[in-house]
Amino acid sequence: MGFLSWIVFGLIAGAIAKFILPGKDPGGIIVTILIGIAGGLFGGWLGSSVFGSTGVQGFSVMSFVWAVIGSLILLIAYRLLFNSKRA
Template identity: 80%
Template sequence: MGILSWILFGLIAGAIAKFILPGKDPGGIIVTILLGIVGGLLGGWLGTSVFASGGISGFNVISFVWAVIGALIVLIVYRLLFHRSRA
């Protein structure tokens, strides 16, 4: 699956990750969208390179799940870094 597909998945995955992990994040909707895109790319990379050996392709449920997993990882890391820098 191409990088543009993972970016598109990332937009949607970012919204779902925010729904799964509600809370107050700095930056608002723009930062959430960017985190979702980065998470979608991370999920695509994890799914194709590390776990599935290139078996993730196309718009399907498994690809979407990987995008959401990536967005959740990025959102959690972002929150950990943000809270540490404010303390």
């Protein structure tokens, strides 16, 4: 799947990750959207790495799951990193 597709998936996956992990994020909605995009890209890379040569291709449920997983991982990491600095 192409880079632009992972960005679109990331936007949607970021919104779902925010729904799964509600609460106030340190950076607001714009940072959460950017984390979602990065999470979609990260999830695409992670899925392609796990599945090897077949990779994650096209718009499929599995591609979407990997984008959400990547977004959740980055959102959790972001909250742990920046919420600990506030305290």
